[in-house]
Each structure stands twice: as structure tokens, then as C-alpha cells.
Amino acid sequence: MGRVPRSLILFIAASSVYAAIVFLAVHATYGIELGRLGVRLPDPEALLTSIDIVSFLFWIGISVIASMVVWALARALERARGTGAQRQGEVASIFALGQALSGSLELDAIGDRFVEVATGSLGSDVSTHVYVQDTSDAGAFRLAGSHVPAGDHPWPKRTTAAELPAPIRTRVVDHRGPLVIPDTGRGDESARTRSTPMSAYGASFAALPLIAHDRLVGIALLSSPQPGSITHDRVQVVALATQFVASAIRTALTLKEAESRANREAIANRVAQRTRAAHDPDAVIKATVDELARALGVRRVGVAVGARPDELRVAHSWTRDAATPAATLAGSRQAAATGRTTQVTDETASRLATPIIIGGELAGVLAISDEPSREWSTDDVRLVEALARELRAAIEAARLLQSRQRENERLLALQRASAVVAARSTTRDVIDEVLRTASALFGEASASLYLWDEQEKGLRLAQNADRSGRSVGLFLARGDGKLGDELTKLEPVVVNDYAAWSGASPGGLQHGLRAVIAVPLVRGGSLVGAIVMRSYDERARFTIDDARLLTLFGDQAAAALANAEAFERQRRAVEQLERVNRAKSEFVSIVSHEFRTPLTGIQGFSEMMRDEELTMSEMKEYAADINKDAQRLNRMINEMLDLDRMEAGRMALNLEAVDLNAVVSDSVDRVRPNAPEHPIKLVLGRDVPSLSADRDRLTQIVGNLLSNAVKYSPTGGEIVVTTAREGEGVHLAVHDNGMGIPADMLESIWERYSRVESDKTRGIQGTGLGLAIVRQIVAMHGGRVWAESEVGRGSTFHVVLPLAGSSRPVEA
């Protein structure tokens, strides 16, 4: 029952007093009038009973009726007056709201104001919730103010469009129109299509969009346990209020968003500045972690670096109230594996991790976590991702700097090494130095140097500097589709996953080869060799920089090799010249010896003929001796000139069919008288065919070889001359049991003026031309010569001549 207005009570009290006064007045009037009339009332008390009661009742009745009328009037008046005041109050409250909102920008304050207005308008039994859009999370709504009467259940603090009941979502969020259901019990059109009936939210329900500048900035929800208490008419004031509120909310949101963005950008900028200022990636990582920890107020922030999810290593971490850094960062592996920002939230903690990706490849993870668990806002995610990007730049810059520094160091090392390499004068030394340098430049890898083999058309291993003792390919063929093939394209080869490489060789796979870098050594546009670095380390990775560096070094190495070869050629040429020079002066000395001997005879016999008395026969005999010595001298001169002509290619062969056995027999017959101490044995092949040759030169060959055999063997030493057919040629061998020839001289004895120098040979005369003449003649016939010998046991000189004298051009 509503309370009785005080005016009514006063009125009733006044009416009762009036009735009592009227009664007393009437009573007194009656008494006086009766007394004047002489009517003595026997008992005044009795007198009352009849008239008094009637009049009293009459007056009471009038009074009551009047009271009733007045009360009714008063009530009507009261009501009329009350409605006006409320309207006035509502309007005033809206104005007040507008005024208040013009100053207030706190979303919660705006929400509270709105709730006040709604409650004031609809009554305190109506439950009110105001949601505003979350600045950091589009599509999410945050409770900004609420009024919930006792017994009514509150709505959640956060919700999203998707979580809202379907009619609200459709009508309010999507179409931005008001949804008013005065009686949810009476099935409305939307009741059939949703799982949860709207009646669950209240008997009477309304949802109003908060729209400002075509933007949905919030939702107001009104519900009442009384059916029909929320109607279109009754929510008009509230709907009006939503316009003010929406505008205020929008302003607040915009400001907040701007603030949030500015804040985020400020952090990112600070980090970026540090990134640019600091060359040390650790410093950048540390600054980023600290900045993020300060900005988000989370429990832990950390950065892990690594190229693979299972290789992540915590580079820096910060944990609230903990001095020791974290060993692992929760969620980082998942983020690294998926390459996307991941959020994991359970009862105790919330984790957020975002990968740091550089050039499409994982470089690390930035991770944060907080306890107790919390929701990560879009802002948080954006900030973490933005910082991860900054870190990327930092790590990249640092890496670049480091790699540049390393490259500089390596280039310096290369420069130094190149100087060292270039200073080596022999091929062997250059190869040694090249491999040493390559090993130093690529620490973990083993270095091999290959040289081009023109005959085999491939790269042959020259030297391998592998401490592990693993064997490497000895020959890299061209056209086998493998390393050799790649190198013949004259481009560096970089293989980082050897097992997966199409050019992998079984040997390499067997040794567990992981990575290969190979550069061709190029000279004059053609391949002359290759440097191959092989790594068996499973983490080994060769980069383009490595290839560039090794190519640079390869160029130096190729140049150094070329220089060394040229130098060696030069040195050989110089040595050759020196040898020839020495040999020539020796020759002069030898020739003077040789020439002086026949001269001795010529001079001596002619002196005797001049100074002594001689018989005619003596005269003749001495003249013959002089003639013999003169002929000998002449022969010696001719021999020397012959060789010169042969070597100069100025001597033509007089080819005819020659029987080698006959030539050998004649020569031996001629030598025997001059070498009585040496038994000469002939082993002549029966099937030795006649060959096309110059008979005189062939005789010269046999004569020279026999003369040598006699000169260099001791008295009594047997000499064996053998002839035999050999394929399409004939084989002549002269064997002696002499002092022999050291192995290192077997080639050079064929050179002009060359003689085996030793105490034993010092006394042996010779022009130093014999074997040179033999070789020259044999070469002119298209044959070949060689010698076999065992020092102290004897020597065998071999000559093979083709049957058809292929008179090929003779090298000068």
C-alpha cells in the first residue's frame, strides 16, 4: 500500500476538529435555545443521546465524505504533480548527463552516468548493463557500468559479439537497431530461432546500440523481472541518453586508441632507436625485453634465438621478483614451429610468443607470460609483434655487422694469405699454403685442392688437408653429374644438405658429408683446378659470402699457381741453361782434351820427321800416324757438327733398306781390335727384318753405344749386343757390366755434353756427345731410346726403331 500523503492526514485531522467544534457549537446552541424557551432539560446527558448522536453521526458522515473527496482530489493532485516532476527530473538528468559527459572522458564514468539515467528513468528494479567496445580488441566489449538489483544475475565483464544472444547480435550489433521485448514470456518472432530463450535474461528486455558517427561503440542492456515494465515508450528517455553516451564513448575510445597507439609506437620507437644505436644484438634484445616488461607489466619477458624450434636458446629474459634468468620460454617452441604468434592460457598462467623471422627464416622468439592468467588484448599482441619486428631488424643488423666484420677479418686474412701464397715459388709450396689458408678461413671444414688433368678430362686430387683422416674423391670427372660436372661450369658450388643433393657421391654420403663449398680455379677462361671445402659437421652451413670469399681466394690461388708454374718453368729453363752452360764449358775442356790427344801425335811425329834422321819407311810410318791422328781429329769435329746439324734439324736421312744384324756385326768387328780386353758377345735375333733407315747413322748408333760400353766397363767386362724383332719394329740392346748409372741420371745422360760425374768417370774420355747423337738419330727415325742400370752392376741401353722409317719432324 502506498504511503498516505501528509496533507491528507492533516486534512482528515482538520475535518475531525471541525466536526467536533460544530458538534459542540450545535450542542451549546441547542442548550441555550431550549433554556430560553423555558424548556428545562431534566438531564443534559440524556438530552445528548438523541440529537447529539444523530448530529454527530451526520457530521462525521459529512466529514468522512469530505475527507474522501479531498483525499481523492489530493491524490489526483499529488499524482499530477509527481509525473511532472519526474519528467522534469528525467529531462534534467539528461541535460545533466550531457553536461557531465562533455567533461568526463573516462569510460567507466560515462557508463556509471548512463546507468544512473537509466535507473532514474526506469526504476531501480530494472537491471542495466553498459558495454563499450574494447579499444584493444575489435569485436570485443567491455562492461563500463552496471546496475544489478539484488537477486538478479549480472552479465560478464567482457563479451564479444559472437557471445551475445543471437537477437542482440542480429538486431543490435549487425543492424544497429534497438531490440525491445516487453514480455519475453510471450513468444516473439525471434524466440523460435535461438537456443537460449530471451526469457532467461528477464521477463522484460531491451538492448540498445550505442552509435556515434556510424560506429557501434557500445551496447546498453536493460532487463526487468516484471513483464511489460520495459516498453518502447519507457525506454525513450534511455534511448535519448544513449546518443549522448555513444558520442562521449566514441570520443573516449578514439582518445584511448590514439593513446594506446601512441604508447605502442613510443615503445617501438624507443626500441628502434636503441636498435639503431646499439651494434650489439644482446644490448638490443635486453633493451627490448626491459621495455616490454615495463609496458605490459607482465611477470616474464624473454627472447630466445635459434634457427630451429629445438635449437632455441634464451638470449635474455626478465622475470619479476626473480634474479636468475629463465632457462626456457614457455610457448616459444610452438611459435617457432608454426611461425605465428601463439597464445596459451591456462588456470595459472597466460603465455604469448611470437616468432622473429628474418628473410623467411626463423631467427628467434619473443615471449611473454603472466601469472595469474590474463587475457592478451589485441594491443598486447600488436606490441609484442611490433617489437619482434624491431628485434628482427636488430638481430639482422647485428648479424650483418658481425658477418661484415667477420668478412672483413677474413678478407684481411685472405689478403695476408694471398701475399704468403704468392710468395711461394713452387707449385707444391703454393698448394700447401693454399690449403693451410683455406683451412684457416673455414675452420671446421677440410680443404682439398684438385688440378685439372687434361688427358683424363677431370679434376685430380693434388692434395688433401683433412685432419680427420677421411678420404675424399681422388678424381672428379667431367660429365658425371656430380661435383666435377658442376665445377666445369666455372661457377662456385655451395651444397648445404649434401644428402639431399642430386650430385652427392656414395663416398661422400658414407663419410657423412654435410656441406660442400667448391670453387673452380680458372685461368684464361679454362678450368685449371678447384678448391673444395668439405664439412662433416651437421650444423655446417656455407653461405654465398663464403662462396664469394673462397672465389676471391681461388683467384689468388690460381694466379699463385700460375706464377709458381711459370717460376718453375723459368727455373727449369735457367737450370737447363746453367746445365748446358756448364756442360758447354766442360765440353770445351773435354774437346780440348780430346783434340789435344790426336794433336800430340801430329805434333810429335812431325817433330821427329823434321828433327831426326829417319829412314824412308820410318818417314812413311810416321806420316801415316800423323794422317791417322788428323783423321781422328777430323772425325771428332764432324761428330760435333753432325749433332749440331741434327739438333737444328738440318740433316736429312738417307733412307734405305738396312739389315740391323749386319750393321751390328760390322760395328762390332770394327770395335774389337780397339778393345781387346773386352769380350763382346752378339745375340742376333733371327727374325729381325730389314728396316728403312739411314745406314751410316745406324752404324753411328751401334758404334757409339759400343764405344760407351767399352769405356765404362772394366777390363774383361763382357759386353752383350742383342737384336730382336719387337712388334712393328726392331729392338737393339747393348749391355755392359760396368759401373752403372745412378737412377737420377738415366734421363739426363741422353742430353748433350752430359756425363756421369764421379771419381770413377773422371778419367774416362768422351766428347759428351755420343748418347746425344744416338738419341737424336733414333728420334729422327721415329724410334725411342732408354737406359736401364744398376749402379755397380752394369747398364743396358735400349733402342727401338720402327720398321718403316717414319721420318717425323725432329724437335729442336
Add this chain to the structure above:
Amino acid sequence: MGRVVFVEDDPQVRKLVQAALRTTPHEVQIATNGREGLELVRRVRPHVVFTDVSMPEMDGVQLADAIRADPELATTPIVFITASVQKEQIARYMAHGASGYLAKPFSTKALRDEIARLVPA
């Protein structure tokens, strides 16, 4: 009359020496190389030895060494017959105990003079 041993591998030179000395009173014996020459020297005990330097088996220098190494022969004068007259060579011969040298081609007179110088009359 003195005894002379002549060691020479060249047959023409040997013949020349024999012809040149056939009129001298000396007894001339000839060997064709150092080894034979040493045997001859030991047997003949000559007053002077002439030896060619360049010979097979044992050359003149080795022969000189062998003679100087033999106490009974050590004082025998040795003359080298050589084609080389360079100072170093001469010094080498002297170091090996040579008493003199004859340069090829030598005159028969020089040969005879050398014998006269070294063989006591």
C-alpha cells in the same frame, strides 16, 4: 841409364813416346792404364814415372796416390801428361805429389828434357 815407366791409354801417344825415346839410353816401359802402370812401377822401380791423367780403370792421379802411399816407391818422381794446363789442375797434380807436368801436345824434346832433369846421369 835410367828406368822410365810411361802410362798412357792412347795407342798413338804410346807409339810416339816409344819412337821418341828409342834413341835415348833409358829403359822405357809402357802401360796402358793406371792399374797396369802401378804393377809395372812396383816391378821396375823406375827413376821416373810419366802418366797420362785421363785413363780408364785407374787414372793418373790415383796412380800417383798409390805410388806415394807405397813407402818403397814414395820418392819416385811423377810427371803428369795432361791436356789441361789450367792453374787449378796443375795445383791439383802438385798436391798429389807431381814432380812436373807435360802439356799435350808435347814436343819430344820437352819429354827428353824432363827425363834428363829427373833421371840421374
